[in-house]
Amino acid sequence: MTTIRVPATSANLGPGFDSIGLALDLYLTVTIAEARSDWFIEHEMGAEVPSDKHNLIIKTALALIPDLEPHHLIMRSEIPLARGLGSSSSAIIAGIALADQLGDLDLTQYDMLQMAVKLEGHPDNVAPAIYGGFVTATYDDVEADAISAPFPAARALTFIPDTELLTSASRAVLPKQMPLRAAVATSSAANVLVAAVLRGDLELAGRMMERDQFHETYREKLVPHLEQIRDCARDHGACGTYLSGAGPTVISMVPTVEADEILEELEKLPLNGRWLNLAIAPAGLAIEK
Numbered sequence: 001m002t003t004i005r006v007p008a009t010s011a012n013l014g015p016g017f018d019s020i021g022l023a024l025d026l027y028l029t030v031t032i033a034e035a036r037s038d039w040f041i042e043h044e045m046g047a048e049v050p051s052d053k054h055n056l057i058i059k060t061a062l063a064l065i066p067d068l069e070p071h072h073l074i075m076r077s078e079i080p081l082a083r084g085l086g087s088s089s090s091a092i093i094a095g096i097a098l099a100d101q102l103g104d105l106d107l108t109q110y111d112m113l114q115m116a117v118k119l120e121g122h123p124d125n126v127a128p129a130i131y132g133g134f135v136t137a138t139y140d141d142v143e144a145d146a147i148s149a150p151f152p153a154a155r156a157l158t159f160i161p162d163t164e165l166l167t168s169a170s171r172a173v174l175p176k177q178m179p180l181r182a183a184v185a186t187s188s189a190a191n192v193l194v195a196a197v198l199r200g201d202l203e204l205a206g207r208m209m210e211r212d213q214f215h216e217t218y219r220e221k222l223v224p225h226l227e228q229i230r231d232c233a234r235d236h237g238a239c240g241t242y243l244s245g246a247g248p249t250v251i252s253m254v255p256t257v258e259a260d261e262i263l264e265e266l267e268k269l270p271l272n273g274r275w276l277n278l279a280i281a282p283a284g285l286a287i288e289k
């Protein structure tokens with residue numbers, strides 16, 4: 001049997017709004033079982049996630065090949081839904097990989113990126129799910145380009161609130177325009193962030209992660225725990241704290257050797273949710289046969 005494995009992703013990293021993302025060591029797996037007369041996807045994600053052809057993974061595959069032969073699929077996911085960890089991107093990439101496997105499309109990573117970005121709308125979650133590691137990406141509504149690079153040794157201390165926040169709701173609070181001064185300050189911080197990552201300078205990269213004015217400024221009211229976590233993390237030696245994707249998950253990037261100690265302090269905050277101590281996933285989409 002063939003198994004498709006896709007990592008979770010964390011988009012934006014502060015000022016890299018819609019253009020920077022990371023793959024994280026949490027996975028969605030989809031095993032392709034026997035052919036049958038209609039689509040069935042077996043999972044334990046609850047009634048809100050369809051088990052038939054309306055499931056996002058199957059819908060994505062059928063968007064590529066409408067007459068794809070139905071199969072029994074077995075899905076397992078460690079990626080929580082609508083929390084800012086790229087669950088929809090992982091499902092879209094799994095759907096593209098499903099069509100690729102069953103339809104013998106022989107797609108390259110670049111082909112998959114073009115398809116995924118058209119479905120998702122922005123590249124910062126789908127690109128790291130395909131390529132792994134630290135990814136910068138751009139999309140002009142015609143073509144997407146992405147570059148993946150290793151991330152410096154670090155742990156992502158990840159707070160996942162109990163409540164969902166849909167990307168659509170979190171994008172609805174963003175303005176249509178913003179002052180040029182704020183745009184220059186934020187895009188220059190994003191540039192330095194990328195250069196710092198490429199140099200392996202986690203401390204500088206982390207400082208730049210806290211210089212966003214593209215989206216966190218407007219989303220703060222939806223995620224009051226962001227400031228609380230940022231203050232506590234900073235006091236205890238974290239390099240930088242940002243809203244993961246559209247939220248509500250918040251990530252503090254910390255040096256590997258200090259991770260356990262900082263996490264112990266963060267866990268004392270009176271917040272409703274759970275903490276994970278995650279590694280950066282160096283690889284993206286994988287097919288196991």
Ligand SMILES: Nc1ncnc2c1ncn2[C@@H]1O[C@H](COP(=O)(O)OP(=O)(O)OP(=O)(O)O)[C@@H](O)[C@H]1O
Nearest residue numbers: 056081082083084085086087088091166167245246
């Ligand atoms: N494995 C899956 N199977 C089917 N549908 C899924 C799956 N994972 C996610 N989805 C769909 O995607 C929706 C969540 O998408 P949304 O873009 O709001 O959040 P996210 O992708 O988790 O976060 P972000 O894009 O901010 O990182 C879910 O409510 C569900 O409809």
Ligand SMILES: N[C@@H](CCO)C(=O)O
Nearest residue numbers: 011017018167245246
């Ligand atoms: N860059 C996107 C990620 C969520 O898909 C956002 O912040 O809305």
